[in-house]
Structure formats: structure tokens, C-alpha cells
Amino acid sequence: MLLNDKLKPYRLLLASQSPRRRELMTGCGLPYELAEKFDCEETYPDDLPLIGVSEYLSTLKSEAYPVPLLENDILLTADTVVLAGGEFRMTAEGTTWHGGEILGKPRDRDDARRMLKILSGAHHLVTTGVTLRSAARMTHFTSLTYVWFRTLTDEEIAYYVDTFQPFDKAGAYGIQEWIGYAAIECIEGSFYNVMGLPVQKVYTELDKFLNP
Template identity: 45%
Template sequence: MQKIPHVILASKSPRRQELLRLMDIDFRVVLKDVDESFPEGLTPPEVALHIARKKAEAFDETVGDEVVLTADTIVCIDGLILGKPETREHAIEMLQRLSGRVHQVITGVCLLYKGRYNNFYDLTEVFFRKLSDAEISNYVDKYQPLDKAGSYGIQELIGLIGIERIDGSYTNVVGLPTEKVYAQLIALNK
């Protein structure tokens, strides 16, 4: 395995933490409060990148030899960004909108290392089959996906029974494009 600097993961997402563990990357979690608003007129990839960069900028640029890794994942359909649902009803509404359609999952990533910012994103297209109202309600009640963009986790029930296929990175849909993150972390030492 290539040498990777120690990582500060600025995310409370258990999914991102698990992905880094599976990648055998040494990391610790440090959280900072960040305003996740963004200017109007940005494209969905620009929104994800903007928020990831804001999260990185919350850290002092002198974090030593550690890499600050921040990320923001958004779900987009018909140019509309679906954030995290605010209520059970909102989650159901989002899943009904995604049902039987194709949408994009975009994760913006920012690596802050030795005062330099490296920003990149990944985009995956997700194809949902038509979901019944009962399937949607059961999922929302059982998994309570209020902490997930677009109201679902690909690794949970609705992803297992509802996603026909994806075009792009699976881990991007989970919340972190591990292939790109790994390549960029390796490049830091070159």
C-alpha cells in the first residue's frame, strides 16, 4: 500500500468513516460547524464543490502533516438539488420524485494539505425502478433517512430493492468516491 498522510475526516457520516476504514486509511474525525448555504446560479457539481471547500476552510491551514478531507454529497433530478429531508413526509415526497426515474449523485471533495486546497467531484447516475407507496413508506419508517441526501442510502433496503443500475462509482453514491480520493491522497506525496 502506498504511503498516505494521516487524514482528518471532517464528517460525522458513519458511511464515510466506514469507507475510510475499509480503505485501510489512518484517520481521526474532527467536526466544525459550517454554514452549508451556497450562492444562486451554481451548477449542482459547483454546489457540491463549494460546500466541500467551505468545510475545509473552517480548518486552520497549519494542521501540520495531516490532510483535512471534507465532502458534500447531493442528489439532483431535473436540475433540482434534493438535500436531506426535514420530515417523514418530505422524505416520502423525495423518494416518490425519484421513483421510476434517473437522477445524479454528486460528491464534491476537498483535500487541504500543507495550505493547499485540492477540489474534485464525482458524478454517478442512478436508475430507480418504479417504487410502490408501501415500499417507500416502509423504508422511511424503518430506516428514517433524514440524514441522507435524497432520502435514501444505496446500501439500505430501498437501494437494494429499488436501484436497477448505476452508471459510475458505487462508493460515490454511498458518500465518498473512494477511487478518486485514494488517487488524490497518493498524489499528495509526489
Template identity: 40%
Template sequence: MAMILASQSPRRRELLGQMGFSFTVRPARGEELPHPELTPAQLVEELARQKALEVSAGADADDVVVAADTVVAVDGTVLGKPRDRAHAAEMLSALSGREHTVYTGVAVKRGEKLLVEHEATLVRFRPLTQREIHLYIQTGEPMDKAGGYGIQGYGALLVEGIRGDYFNVVGLPICRLGRMLAQVGEDALARCAETCVEKER
């Protein structure tokens, strides 16, 4: 068995590593076309499913493929990654002083079995001035991230609080993924315990 992470995201790489699995990375090329007819939850599930199916086409039957997709939703608008700095400023203004929801869809595929779920986390931003938005964009952090911020970086300075899974905001809901992997026969805790016992010897 090999585990394959169908993602180019360095955050997802780190989070899957944190679960104790060894894995290879094979990003999906997948086109992320707009789907205005889907809710944010349906959208992230659909995109995660597409990435998992694309990458599993070249995998062995026993391989476990993990894929994910993250968007931010505020006022019925879905925010992906900003196109440029002006777009990032628009997104951050929309998030300033209020609560939004971060959705991550997760797909796990092994052989014929395909599981697709999503996790939602509420995130509250403190009110931001235009100057603060400008300074934050200058850090370069917003550009490759849904909603134009990274809670795990300088973006922490903008976040008053969250309700739900923190890791979901970073891009991979570890607890939910752990349960999904157990359903396809990969028990993260058992594996971690085994590794730790080995280290103690």
C-alpha cells in the first residue's frame, strides 16, 4: 500500500505528515471551474472528488489517495485564492469585523471505495483598517490562500476566534480525515502508537 496526497499545498503535506503516515505527493492538475449552482459545501466536495479521481487513475488498486479543497464563504459569496493584490484587498475588506465560514472538502479513494465529506469552521476577524490590509498584503501571505489569509501565519493577527476544527482552516481537517482513513483500513492512531513503541525500544 502507498498513500498518495493529491495536493500541491505545502500546508496539507505538513498536516498529513503530522498524522504519522508516510506518503508521496502527486498534485492533481484539475481545472477549478466555477460552479455557481453548488453550495460551498457541495463545491469543495466536488473539487476534492475530482482531484482524487484524477490522481487515482494512475495509482495501484491498493493505494490510498487523499485530496482536499478549501474555500471561504461570506454572505453567500465563495472566495477562492486572490487573483492579485487588489483582489486580496477586496477579500480582506469583505472579511473585516465579521464572521465567515471556511469549508474544506476531503476525498479518500482506495480501490472501488470513494469517500467524500466536508468540514466547516467559523472564523471571526477583528475590524481591519485599510492600512492594516495593505500591510498584511505586503507580507505576501495572502496570494496562494483561499480568502486571502493564512491563520497559521501572520494572518493569526487578524483572527479574533474560531468555532470548529483549526486544521480545517489551514486546509485539512485532521480529525475527520482520520475517521475517513480508518474506514478504508488505515488507522492513524494505531500506526502512530506502533512507531512510538518502536522508538522507545
């Protein structure tokens, strides 16, 4: 049975104001409703490994949702962060990211230009944490994508920021915009994860969530 048919008895609630996540959910053919807008203070422990921040925040958002879930409700929350200036390692304990910093949404034009200068001519890691929660249980996961940027000129950075105003995007860029065509040399992992939602993994995890 197709996942769309399995979801018919349920109400899938997308708790996100991101137009890109809505676009991706629609493109994947998943029927959903927008959850009520709510506030959540997006903070995390100082000692939390950077690679786990997006999953922690997606769970924090899920737990902050103020409306009690009905028996047939499934709430989907997500958070995307960009890790730059560090090193990606695989160890016996799992995947880690050493050093660097988290690039969230830029505060203003100058902050966006600062972030893009950090990304220029280097690689970074995009992580999206996703949490699925019903009235009875919860699961969460992280998707990782490596992205390589060619070196950008100051003029190119200024053009992108002033034209596309990427102030609502982690890392101050949208891969689906001009900068993705002109500046990104290659990626390793899900393209849609960089847009803000790893829809293939969401699809498969939703299927498992319905069949525990």
C-alpha cells in the first residue's frame, strides 16, 4: 500500500513556516495540514555536539507545540543548521563534526555577507533534524549533506544577498536559487536536505512510524 493511502486515517501536521518545506511536502505527494503557529525559544546546551543541534531543536519544537495531539495526529517538526569551518569525521562512536561554528539565519545584510565569505571556497555540512510525534510516541532523526562552494567574489556575494535577501535561510543561502546554480560545485547527500527537508528520509521514516 502506498504511504499516501496509509496516511488517510491520519492528520499529518507540518509545524513549519518555511515555504520551502511546504513545497517539498507537496512535491513528495504527502497530504498535510499546517500546524498552528507557535513560539519556541531555540536554545541548546553548550556541551551538545554540533552535529546533534538540528535534531535537538526539532525535538524541542515538537515538545513546545501547545495543542494536544489527537489519536490520529502526527506532528512533524524540523530544524536545519549549517556547520562551517570544521572537520567531518567518522569514528567508532558515530559521525562527528569538530571545530567550526553553526551558521543559523543571518541577522541582517552584513551578517549574511559574513556567512557567505566563510562558505566561499570551502566545504560545509548541512544538517536537518526531523521529529515525528503522535499522542503515543515520538521518533527523530538527522540527515547530513556535504556542500562544496567555489570561491565567490565580494561582488557576487553582494549581488546574491541584495537580490535574494536570504535572511530566512540557515547559512544565508538557498541552494535552489542563483547561488546554487552559479556557485555550488558539488554536494554529497540529499539536495532537498539543503533546501530544508530530507523528503526521501521523511517519506521512509513516516512509513516506519505508521508500522512500528
